[in-house]
Amino acid sequence: MTLAGENTPLSRAFDALLTRLSIEPRMFRALVRAFVLMDFRNQQFARSTATGPKAVISPLFWVLGQNLIVGLICAVVMFARVDAFFFALVCLGISCLMTATSLVVEFNEVVLTPDDLDVVGHLPVPLRTYAAARMANLLVYVLVVLASLNLYPAIVGAGLRDAPWWWLPAYSAAALVSGLVTGGIVILIYAVVMRGKDYSQSQELLAWVQVVMILVLFYGGQLALRDAQQGIQMAAYRPPEFVHWLPTTWLARAVAADVRWPVQSHVGVIGGFLLAAVVLSACVAAELTQLYGRLQPGSATWRPTRLRPLAPPGALSAPLATWLTRPGEERTGYWLAWTMLRRDVNLTMRCWPSFGIVLAALALGYFSSQLANPFLGASTKGVLSLAAIYLLAPCLPPIFQHLNASREHAASWVLRSAPLANRFAFAEGIRKAVTYRLAVPVLLLLSIVFIIAWRDPVAGVLHVVPAWLTVWAAGCVCQATVLARIPFSQPLVRGESFGPIALVCGAFSAVGTGLAVVHCFLAPSLPGYAAYLLALTLAALIVRWMAARRLAPPRLHGAAV
Amino acid sequence: MTKAEMRTLRFQLQLTGLLFAVSVACAVTIVCCRGLFERWLFEKHAATYDSVPKRLQETVDLLRRGEPAAEALRKMTASDQESIYQCCLAENADIRATMARSLCQARPEFFVARAERTVVVGSRDQKLRAVEFLECSQCSSACQTVGELGKWARLRQRPELSQRLEAAEKKLKPFAKVEKSGQDSSSQGERGQERAKTNDA
Numbered sequence: 237m238t239l240a241g242e243n244t245p246l247s248r249a250f251d252a253l254l255t256r257l258s259i260e261p262r263m264f265r266a267l268v269r270a271f272v273l274m275d276f277r278n279q280q281f282a283r284s285t286a287t288g289p290k291a292v293i294s295p296l297f298w299v300l301g302q303n304l305i306v307g308l309i310c311a312v313v314m315f316a317r318v319d320a321f322f323f324a325l326v327c328l329g330i331s332c333l334m335t336a337t338s339l340v341v342e343f344n345e346v347v348l349t350p351d352d353l354d355v356v357g358h359l360p361v362p363l364r365t366y367a368a369a370r371m372a373n374l375l376v377y378v379l380v381v382l383a384s385l386n387l388y389p390a391i392v393g394a395g396l397r398d399a400p401w402w403w404l405p406a407y408s409a410a411a412l413v414s415g416l417v418t419g420g421i422v423i424l425i426y427a428v429v430m431r432g433k434d435y436s437q438s439q440e441l442l443a444w445v446q447v448v449m450i451l452v453l454f455y456g457g458q459l460a461l462r463d464a465q466q467g468i469q470m471a472a473y474r475p476p477e478f479v480h481w482l483p484t485t486w487l488a489r490a491v492a493a494d495v496r497w498p499v500q501s502h503v504g505v506i507g508g509f510l511l512a513a514v515v516l517s518a519c520v521a522a523e524l525t526q527l528y529g530r531l532q533p534g535s536a537t538w539r540p541t542r543l544r545p546l547a548p549p550g551a552l553s554a555p556l557a558t559w560l561t562r563p564g565e566e567r568t569g570y571w572l573a574w575t576m577l578r579r580d581v582n583l584t585m586r587c588w589p590s591f592g593i594v595l596a597a598l599a600l601g602y603f604s605s606q607l608a609n610p611f612l613g614a615s616t617k618g619v620l621s622l623a624a625i626y627l628l629a630p631c632l633p634p635i636f637q638h639l640n641a642s643r644e645h646a647a648s649w650v651l652r653s654a655p656l657a658n659r660f661a662f663a664e665g666i667r668k669a670v671t672y673r674l675a676v677p678v679l680l681l682l683s684i685v686f687i688i689a690w691r692d693p694v695a696g697v698l699h700v701v702p703a704w705l706t707v708w709a710a711g712c713v714c715q716a717t718v719l720a721r722i723p724f725s726q727p728l729v730r731g732e733s734f735g736p737i738a739l740v741c742g743a744f745s746a747v748g749t750g751l752a753v754v755h756c757f758l759a760p761s762l763p764g765y766a767a768y769l770l771a772l773t774l775a776a777l778i779v780r781w782m783a784a785r786r787l788a789p790p791r792l793h794g795a796a797v
Numbered sequence: 798m799t800k801a802e803m804r805t806l807r808f809q810l811q812l813t814g815l816l817f818a819v820s821v822a823c824a825v826t827i828v829c830c831r832g833l834f835e836r837w838l839f840e841k842h843a844a845t846y847d848s849v850p851k852r853l854q855e856t857v858d859l860l861r862r863g864e865p866a867a868e869a870l871r872k873m874t875a876s877d878q879e880s881i882y883q884c885c886l887a888e889n890a891d892i893r894a895t896m897a898r899s900l901c902q903a904r905p906e907f908f909v910a911r912a913e914r915t916v917v918v919g920s921r922d923q924k925l926r927a928v929e930f931l932e933c934s935q936c937s938s939a940c941q942t943v944g945e946l947g948k949w950a951r952l953r954q955r956p957e958l959s960q961r962l963e964a965a966e967k968k969l970k971p972f973a974k975v976e977k978s979g980q981d982s983s984s985q986g987e988r989g990q991e992r993a994k995t996n997d998a
Binding site for chain 1: 806809812813816817820821823824825827828829831834835838840841914917918949952953954955
């Protein structure tokens with residue numbers, strides 16, 4: 237692409253069209269090119285994709301990859317299992333949801349960009365040309381996102397037995413129309429209703445929707461494939477009543493050529509959606525052009541991110557936390573870790589998915605009736621009830637690894653210069669914040685589910701006691717091996733979240749498997765189980781002692797004399 | 798290639814294009830492997846006459862002989878009923894017909910719904926056996942279910958299954974009419990059976 241454009245008949249015709257619309261072709265080309273390049277380099281998704289501004293592979297590339305994975309999992313889970321209508325319904329619904337969240341996340345980069353004032357504000361760019369270039373850029377962005385989300389459903393869906401021959405163009409058109417309508421609605425809501433409001437926190441949360449969606453589809457897909465009741469196929473056979481009222485249902489019926497619908501209905505739905513897309517696009521163009529004309533320096537993108545105010549250090553309001561920690565370094569470590577977990581949405585969103593595997597095992601066991609009570613005897617149906625509790629310890633190393641990095645790592649000199657003499661106590665405080673604030677709620681959930689599944693409160697509670705002991709021991713190992721000397725002092729780097737801790741995770745998994753086998757055979761006998769718990773407690777105490785020794789300050793020469 | 802060149806718009810677009818091209822290839826491969834996907838569509842039926850638990854053996858024997866076992870079936874747990882259903886589907890056509898009649902007369906709501914699920918999610922052989930099960934059940938709810946399944950099969954363009962379901966619906970219609978008009982009287986049931994026999998003939 238050159239600034240002057242290629243001297244082809246098509247290019248000349250396009251230039252003529254732009255000139256007719258009072259848009260400067262040369263400026264338009266240059267602006268669109270710059271905007272597309274900035275789309276690739278923008279950093280809104282940088283935190284959820286762990287990519288820096290200088291990375292070769294841009295955040296947008298990873299986002300497109302994530303979208304493709306969402307489409308792939310969706311298509312694979314439903315391919316050959318459901319009919320064309322249900323396939324189209326689910327894929328179009330997910331496409332609309334993801335498009336909406338992408339637009340909200342990138343609103344300040346793709347839709348409204350007050351930063352442009354710095355770059356093009358002083359140049360003689362006509363407002364009409366600027367607005368046209370921004371709209372073209374927005375359209376390209378929406379098209380790329382829609383293409384990545386719907387590529388797999390469009391091609392794989394064509395292979396369904398009941399898919400009509402025109403599936404590929406029909407589905408593509410439906411995805412395009414539904415995406416444009418969704419995009420138009422989102423932009424109008426944000427431009428009109430939420431004008432001038434700070435929504436940076438919600439933007440940051442929504443940036444994780446793709447990652448969460450991949451997790452949900454990945455684990456949910458596995459559950460669906462193992463589901464003895466075949467929930468997906470039965471849902472496709474008899475969809476819930478509310479589905480019939482969704483606009484995507486009407487589109488899906490039109491795409492799948494539902495014979496229950498007369499031809500007029502198909503035409504009416506497609507025509508209605510097309511009309512809505514055109515009207516919404518016109519409204520968006522009018523509204524945004526008006527907003528571009530009113531852009532002033534100092535608007536939303538320049539506003540500093542609001543963080544949760546810091547509580548006074550050491551003054552823990554919760555009595556439980558005061559009771560859990562000792563004054564001094566331990567309480568400081570606890571306060572720091574818990575404050576960072578509460579303030580930094582990005583850190584919280586990195587930590588919680590680590591427990592996804594535990595929750596997935598629990599859900600899989602519960603819904604596939606493989607959550608047998610090990611106290612009633614060793615059975616292969618109790619594998620997932622054991623896996624759910626022993627998978628908790630391998631979740632801790634990634635969390636401790638995440639606590640090493642922070643987007644505010646440049647401020648870690650404050651911590652480096654702090655008078656923290658007892659490193660073990662400080663690390664112990666961080667461990668307590670992680671285990672009591674993150675792991676204990678998961679343990680409680682596990683216990684509640686076991687109580688409900690087995691209708692035996694004592695067994696439900698006793699079953700998770702070894703899990704707590706392993707979490708305690710694993711936390712001690714992590715604070716001594718994974719946690720950096722100065723936490724929150726490293727920048728976020730791709731691959732750093734798992735690479736360095738692969739060995740620790742592998743060791744935890746191996747030990748957990750061994751413990752699960754022992755648990756399985758000792759649980760039916762009460763004395764055997766009591767001895768097992770005692771042995772685990774002793775092991776945890778030994779691990780804690782070793783961690784304390786490792787983190788103890790080095791003894792100076794002659795100090796012992 | 799330098800890092801600066803890799804960060805140009807041209808390279809980033811090429812990279813994105815490559816990603817899309819690989820995705821298209823993967824999607825086409827998935828479509829080509831449809832048979833592989835369809836091979837995994839079946840219900841796991843573990844129970845047979847020989848493997849059914851001993852506590853259920855007596856009931857299964859009663860059902861195989863066509864004798865009433867309603868009381869025993871009502872007292873059973875859902876998993877035991879499931880075992881008996883799987884055992885029934887594994888039997889040959891005559892015994893299956895006898896068992897299906899007894900099962901659906903004792904617990905129509907459970908066994909008709911169970912057979913309906915097999916028709917929806919089972920393998921080809923399982924689907925046909927489940928249709929036969931419904932056909933032999935001789936109850937009105939089975940007729941309605943078979944009708945719905947027939948519509949579904951036509952929509953999903955499964956001609957063999959939809960023809961089989963149509964035939965089953967025709968056979969079951971007399972029972973539906975009888976139960977609608979006569980509200981479960983045994984004499985009408987017998988008449989229905991007779992009509993069914995006539996239809997068979």
